[in-house]
Amino acid sequence: MRVTEYDNSARYHISVVTPFATSETLVETKPRPIEVDRPLTGPNERGTGAVNFLRDAIPRPQAGNNSPCAACPVRDLSFCNALSDEELDHLNRVSSDVALTSGQSLFDEGAPADHVFNVTSGAMKVYKLLSDGRRQITGFLFPGDFLGLSTRDAYAYSAEAVCSTELCRFNRQKLENLLKDFPKVERRLLGIANDELALAQDQMLILGRKTAKEKIASFLLMLSKRAEKSGGQSNPIALPITRTDMADYLGLTTETVSRTITQLKTSGLITLMQGNEVRLENREALEEMAEGE
Amino acid sequence: MRVTEYDNSARYHISVVTPFATSETLVETKPRPIEVDRPLTGPNERGTGAVNFLRDAIPRPQAGNNSPCAACPVRDLSFCNALSDEELDHLNRVSSDVALTSGQSLFDEGAPADHVFNVTSGAMKVYKLLSDGRRQITGFLFPGDFLGLSTRDAYAYSAEAVCSTELCRFNRQKLENLLKDFPKVERRLLGIANDELALAQDQMLILGRKTAKEKIASFLLMLSKRAEKSGGQSNPIALPITRTDMADYLGLTTETVSRTITQLKTSGLITLMQGNEVRLENREALEEMAEGE
DNA sequence: GCTTGTCTTTGACATGCATCAAAGATAGTC
């Protein structure tokens, strides 16, 4: 994990935003050096010419300064959008960058919760473990999603990158101090927490009462809706998540996930495509299946 | 459901606080009239002489006025404790009382979310349904717990009384307007939402990855910790919850819940007592069982 | 283009929990 602290000089914070990493990074299991340091001034060479669908898709107020936050590609998706450009400057002072390769850990359950994070590109998974290794993934996080907030001093779960992922990091103490001056942000965070709570309740229904088929259908639809929400394509959907991770998210085994997906494929509801993409052939039928109708 | 709106005249808001209703109310399935209206002035006759362990157990700043909120028995457990007595007066103006009998519904999933609630006595369950009747209880709520907050305009779940239950009701719109003036409350609500989120994640681990035995052990310990937190006795614990509700909370059937409890009883880990109470005979062993060790 | 490691799929079999059924147990009512 490489971390670059921002000083307060003007520079750009530019990320090549992809909802998921391209397929060749998905099987990456060993750390690979990723350049996250930025030149002190001038445009970032990696950003030039890159297609940034998020920035293209979502209108954003003109950035009034050069702070990395003002140019952040996920600003409109995350809690920071409660702030004006000027106020963002304050936020910027307590933020830094983190880049993770596929499979790399961000923090472990029980570690001191010194930072909170915002996903800017890629995808994260958060999970809890039992002592014998059983794992429950409690959520996948995509660009704009917030991570690490807690009332305790220790993280309540572990977080790991699903693919190459970049995050914006905030010192928790400093951020909390800032919040006192920006109740707008606090209100926004409350909204985010409530949305997450609603998702968690949906997930409980899935885990406790749905069959394998219903679980897989629900999961695919959830990914589709989520991609649409953040400006990506909702069909076909990117599926950078391994069978094992899907299983640990849905309370199943990899074998059952695989068999169930084969069933959906055979019955013509989905098609597995090149590059870990899945096309939903009959969304309505999937919706019905997901709700057990 | 009987509702009494407060006007702003001084009166008392006194509840007989019991963590759970006494056993004779537990099997109550038909509505029974419960007096919730208060006299406009003077002490509430039902409150006189009642033992209120919450008020006894938890120190509270001296109430400076006569608002019902200032005398609320769960004030220190709920979000309202972020406010001074004076500020509570504002809150009081948008609040009213609700009394439910066992099994009575407070609201259904999808209904307009016009109010939020605070449990003052008894216990609630919140749940989601599938179209064929399968049910997932996503949480039990006890005195001091908050209920109904949402970013949507419709409730995301249904809520029903587990036993005779009293709640404090707030008009959502008015409360939200008030929040703008009281960022302290917003911060408190954020903390509450985060705590609930942590609970939801624990529950996902239970639902997705634990065996029936581990689920039951986790549940009993959760009840014990929860009772302790709100000043009740942690052992033996009150268990006003039916096998069916436990099953729908843990993703099991009533039969499996019953068999598993019998197993725990047979192996000497717990004792079922008079009046729906359960004594944990070996908390450490239960903890280990709950964690799958 | 072969090797290697990981991920996915498929098959055979096992089992934890669900389902179906019915007999206690308990509390409320008359």
Place this chain on the structure above:
DNA sequence: GACTATCTTTGATGCATGTCAAAGACAAGC
């Protein structure tokens, strides 16, 4: 105290999903 309704317990059986095993499929690296 008998009647009724609901809740709980127990038994017999079945099935959805887990477990174990091994053969593809795919991508990365040499």
